[in-house]
Amino acid sequence: MRRCTATIFVRRADGVTSRRVILLVNTDAFFVSHRLALGCMLRDAGYEVVVAASESGARRTIEREGLRFVPMPFEPGGRSPVTEARTIAAIRELYSRERPDIVHHVTIKPVLYGSVVARALRVPAIVNAVSGLGYVFIDRAEPSVRHRALQRGVLAAYRIALGARRSRTIFQNPDDRDMFVARGLVRRERTALIPGSGVDLSRFVSTPLPEGAPVVVLPARMLWDKGVGELVEAARQLRAKHPTARFLLAGGAGSQNPAVVEEKQLLAWQREGVIEWIGHQTDMPGLFSRAHLVVLPSYREGSPLALAEAAASGRAAITTDVPGCRDVVRDGETGWLVPARDAGALARAIDVALSDRVELQRRGKNARAQAEERFSIEAILRATRDVYAGLFADE
Secondary structure, three states: OOOOOOOOOEEOOOOOEEOEEEEEEEEHHHHHHHOHHHHHHHHHOOOEEEEEEEOOOOHHHHHHOOOEEEEOOOOOOOOOHHHHHHHHHHHHHHHHHHOOOEEEEEOHHHHHHHHHHHHHOOOOEEEEEEOOOOHHHOOOOOOOHHHHHHHHHHHHHHHHHOOOOOEEEEEOOHHHHHHHHHOOOOOHHHEEEOOOOOEOOOOOOOOOOOOOOOEEEEEOOOEHHHOHHHHHHHHHHOOOOOOOOEEEEEOOOOOOOOOEOOHHHHHHHHHHOOOEEOOOOOOHHHHHHHOOEEEEOOOOOOOOHHHHHHHHOOOOEEEEOOOOOOOOOOEOOOEEEEOOOOHHHHHHHHHHHHOOHHHHHHHHHHHHHHHHHHHEHHHHHHHHHHHHHHHOOOO
């Protein structure tokens, strides 16, 4: 992990300099993949960094970086009132014991639960990172009564959570921020726009397109909302024209998300010969170096890290014209945009991309340039540092 530098100092009312921040995240694995560089930046700035998350196998990585880890009882997909009350109580106990100067919440439950607790305990400063609106806010053709009620409840909770005076809410795309402001969930002057969690450009490097049969990769959790079904149907439609093309689904299927694609379905598609499901991948640079084209036909995103990493790898991408995705891929410049939930449009775009290697290379080169300009981990950390500093500008 590259070491980072920053100049952020917090001073308590009693004049004692303190540098304690709690980063509250849903899982330790998510923290490592998306926020470890942030933790290292704060460590190097002199903060005592406490990472609070549920354990899923990445704790040692966090502790090796000199960050203190506290396990939390977040339950993926959990909706039991008893379980959720236990989680909120654990957050309250943590914040009461540690007395942080600033808390930084990432993903929906940490944002909602952590902010309410932080406000009640008068934590000096709160940062909330809304990294996408998730399953609750994806448009459904016929939403159930339960789904509509859940959405109203989450909106009400956000209004309470994001209302603290000394707080900032970080959004990854302008659509999400505009929606929150329009609905009165947060004041615009208390927001910041930072496109994602950043890419290590020394790890994700641009490589030439490989020779041989074309390889199309969908890098995401195996959720229907990621457009997995649309890619499978597009692959079927392209069999005759591109018989040697390989379509890889790179992601795990163990999610508790209601939109999960069951493993038996993935295996059925694989037996059919339409796709290859290769599961969760740890070597993403290696995966992108073997790919000709990256595809993410998602229904809605915050700022998809996989597309930013693909861009840094010099790969053009096809994604949907929806919030988050269209902010990473520029139609005609770094890739192609297609309507969501439209397998036919997706198939046509893949056909165009695979039929013109020169254009594929041009857009991949543009994608790398855009990654250097907008998605580098250094740029993201600088912007986050500025958010922290702004919270204490009046002291």
